[in-house]
Amino acid sequence: MSDAAPPHPPNQFALLTQRRFAPFFWTQFLGAGNDNLFKFAFTVLVTYQLQVAWLPPALAGLAIGALFILPFLLFSATSGQLADKFDKTRVIRFVKTLEIAIMLLAGFGFWTAHVPTLLACVFLMGLHSTLFGPVKFSYLPQHLGERELTGGNGMVEMGTFVAILLGQVAGGLLVAVPDVGRHYVAFACLGVALLGRATAQLVPASPPTDPALVINWNPVSETWRNLKLAHGNLVVFRSLLGISWMWFFGAVFLSMFPAFAKEVLGGDEQVASLLLVVFSVGIGIGSLLCEMLSRRHVEIGLVPFGAIGMSVFAIDLYFATRGHAPGSGIAGLGEFVRQPGHWRVMADLALLALFAGLYSVPMYALIQLRSPASHRARIIAANNILNALFMIVSAVMAGALLKAGLTIPQIFLVTGLLNAVVAAYIFLLVPEYLLRFIALIATRLVYRFRVHGDEHIPTTGAAVLVCNHVSFVDPILLMAASPRPIRFIMDHRIFATPVLGWLFRLAKAIPIAPQKDDPATYERAFAEARKVLDDGELLCIFPEGAITRDGALQPFKGGVMKILETHPVPVVPLALHDLWGSFFSRASGAAMTQPFRRGLWSRVGLSAAAPLAAVEVTPERLRERVAAMLAA
The missing domain is CATH 1.20.1250.20 (MFS general substrate transporter like domains)
Structure with a gap:
């Protein structure tokens, strides 16, 4: 520029x-x-x-x-x-x-x-x-x-x-x-x-972008x-x-x-x-x-x-x-x-x-x-x-x-x-076109989606995004807010969900399971996450580990620290607002059981805070940043 x-x-x-x-x-x-x-x-x-x-x-x-x-x-x-x-x-x-x-x-x-x-x-x-x-x-x-x-x-x-x-x-x-x-x-x-x-x-x-280029006239x-x-x-x-x-x-x-x-x-x-x-x-x-x-x-x-x-x-x-x-x-x-x-x-x-x-x-x-x-x-x-x-x-x-x-x-x-x-x-x-189309429909027709601080989401280079986890469509909303693709680490059980499971596989989301339940899937998830960062892409983690069942922000787990040990990239805290109580959340029990629970075009939002350097990151500090945005 x-x-x-x-x-x-x-x-x-x-x-x-x-x-x-x-x-x-x-x-x-x-x-x-x-x-x-x-x-x-x-x-x-x-x-x-x-x-x-x-x-x-x-x-x-x-x-x-x-x-x-x-x-x-x-x-x-x-x-x-x-x-x-x-x-x-x-x-x-x-x-x-x-x-x-x-x-x-x-x-x-x-x-x-x-x-x-x-x-x-x-x-x-x-x-x-x-x-x-x-x-x-x-x-x-x-x-x-x-x-x-x-x-x-x-x-x-x-x-x-x-x-x-x-x-x-x-x-x-x-x-x-x-x-x-x-x-x-x-x-x-x-x-x-x-x-x-x-x-x-x-x-x-x-100015020329490659002045040393030797012209091939053939x-x-x-x-x-x-x-x-x-x-x-x-x-x-x-x-x-x-x-x-x-x-x-x-x-x-x-x-x-x-x-x-x-x-x-x-x-x-x-x-x-x-x-x-x-x-x-x-x-x-x-x-x-x-x-x-x-x-x-x-x-x-x-x-x-x-x-x-x-x-x-x-x-x-x-x-x-x-x-x-x-x-x-x-x-x-x-x-x-x-x-x-x-x-x-x-x-x-x-x-x-x-x-x-x-x-x-x-x-x-x-x-x-x-x-x-x-x-x-x-x-x-x-x-x-x-x-x-x-x-x-x-x-x-x-x-x-x-x-x-x-x-x-x-x-x-x-x-x-x-x-x-x-x-x-x-x-x-090129599934990215289809995924962004679905995200566009979700954020224009299902919800009225507003984003604040999206300038903090990097347009180039590797970074980790961390976000609270409120509903099954959180990744779709994050895709709509980002100017480039995001790879998500997600609970392996979500891939069994009809339609959404197919959608997340199409988005190349990375399944993860608790280490004590499935050590191979756990290690494979972190290996794939490191490759994403090696390629200069965006990686998103939901550090609560699962979708909230009561609407409250849960403690953040330490998976992000495991990634930052080998890849000290910037970490961007994100906060999804007003999704609790929607069709895709677990309000009143199971999700996706009460159509039009809040009607169409309900207001939801996303806030992004300034990135933290890897040396500044702890799970507690990330949770504090996300909690502060939710309370604002």
């Missing part, structure tokens, strides 16, 4: 007033806008105005999209190295200067309606975005803190899709102007490129090396796959909007632009909601929620257009919005996009947070490589399905069903 950065802005919009973020935001905003102004104007040109025998309208969007992302596949590995080796601000300024040159060539292509030149510029703009991509996502964690990452990514994601919206709307409207539309597009593209270069000049310095070997580097952290790598799937999913819709508007809905260029407006606004709203829903942490529990919404509304989009027959002519915007059935189509697109924003922003933030700074840009480059592969496969699949006779709504249906299958597979591969 930059030394000049204020500790925490009041919200994500306040970042736009700060130099560490604002010039970068507007630079990437203008770049994304120009990409899409150019691409969409070109797509509309060959869909509605030019008759190009070798580029039919139904395939034009797919072909242009595939050509744009080809450089991501070829050159991402090189661009990741450049972003790690050199000052990111220098790279940004070079890329924006390159954009001006590309737009001069594109201006010639539009002026003369020369399709091969414009296709060459599509490839070059893809190269421009390839060079900018690793800088874009590795810049943020260099200048923002953990509590700002979700908001910063949300702003960038929102800005990107608003830029896509404005660029595509502007491209569609300008190119549709009779006789001179192509000329207007040429001037607009050059003007936006010049403005982007001006804002790039204000981006603050971003894209094949470096691509393979980057993928292996990303695979070194399985959570990060599988998150890259999850983001790449989102781009596969989104590319199907974005590439088909012009043909969908014309051939399925019977609309003109303005209708195609309206669909893009609706989609982009949905993405923007979803991206901005992430900070509020995540309470300013990196909350990956939103990812399964987003995946569910993406499938539901993609499938409903098929039903909304099933049996829809366009009229004899091409409808304008006014006629299109007067038909009630079209509002369902727009609602499906908006909600599908909103959930895609909830899906993608936490994944990007997680990758930035969990990737080592020295290799972050190269891991982002690996992400771009995978994105390109998935988007190319997306274009090939959509084209093959069209040639096989499927309609565009049927392709949307297939994509929605595939999303459900892929999402389920990813969440089983």
Whole structure:
């Protein structure tokens, strides 16, 4: 994080007033806008105005999209190295200067309606975005803190899709102007490129993270090396796959909007632009909601929620257009919005996009947070490589399905069903997403959960958390409060509890039994706990040894001291409030026997105190800290 950065802005919009973020935001905003102004104007040109025998309208969007992302596949590995080796601000300024040159060539292509030149510029703009991509996502964690990452990514994601919206709307409207539309597009593209270069000049310095890196110019070997580097952290790598799937999913819709508007809905260029407006606004709203829903942490529990919404509304989009027959002519915007059935189509697109924003922003933030700074840009480059592969496969699949006779709504249906299958597979591969989703549901719907002092829960490095034990869902609430995974040491008997036992096994909780009852399980638990700390992770112990039966804080046992003997890490005291008497506590006897004992949305809380150094820790002192927080 930059030394000049204020500790925490009041919200994500306040970042736009700060130099560490604002010039970068507007630079990437203008770049994304120009990409899409150019691409969409070109797509509309060959869909509605030019008759190009070798580029039919139904395939034009797919072909242009595939050509744009080809450089991501070829050159991402090189661009990741450049972003790690050199000052990111220098790279940004070079890329924006390159954009001006590309737009001069594109201006010639539009002026003369020369399709091969414009296709060459599509490839070059893809190269421009390839060079900018690793800088874009590795810049943020260099200048923002953990509590700002979700908001910063949300702003960038929102800005990107608003830029896509404005660029595509502007491209569609300008190119549709009779006789001179192509000329207007040429001037607009050059003007936006010049403005982007001006804002790039204000981006603050971003020192290289690996200046000694020797560039490997072989894209094949470096691509393979980057993928292996990303695979070194399985959570990060599988998150890259999850983001790449989102781009596969989104590319199907974005590439088909012009043909969908014309051939399925019977609309003109303005209708195609309206669909893009609706989609982009949905993405923007979803991206901005992430900070509020995540309470300013990196909350990956939103990812399964987003995946569910993406499938539901993609499938409903098929039903909304099933049996829809366009009229004899091409409808304008006014006629299109007067038909009630079209509002369902727009609602499906908006909600599908909103959930895609909830899906993608936490994944990007997680990758930035969990990737080592020295290799972050190269891991982002690996992400771009995978994105390109998935988007190319997306274009090939959509084209093959069209040639096989499927309609565009049927392709949307297939994509929605595939999303459900892929999402389920990813969440089983990376249980952390599913666990955080369950924690999110518990703390938003079952309880009204408030956390105080969560800044004391470490975002990096090994530490031991100690907490009072009030109910069977204590670990779920602690998972929701922590910005990163926690490994729990838990009474072995809890693993026999239906559903919760499966959940805790999924969370890789460590079973422990009393030494006199099962010495092997006891020793195995401490060996596993030491390994957790060796790996730099968080370990949580409930030192009372069991869930309270009377609501009172019990004496703390000495297990934490046994761990600190070999691993003198900081110890963070935690206190859960107001859980006694809930469905999952043992109030009135056995737990989980009286549904809705306190109703839904009952208030519960967690307090965290400042960490204690290992030399300061005793069971009695830890109990005093926890008792003091409970009494506050």
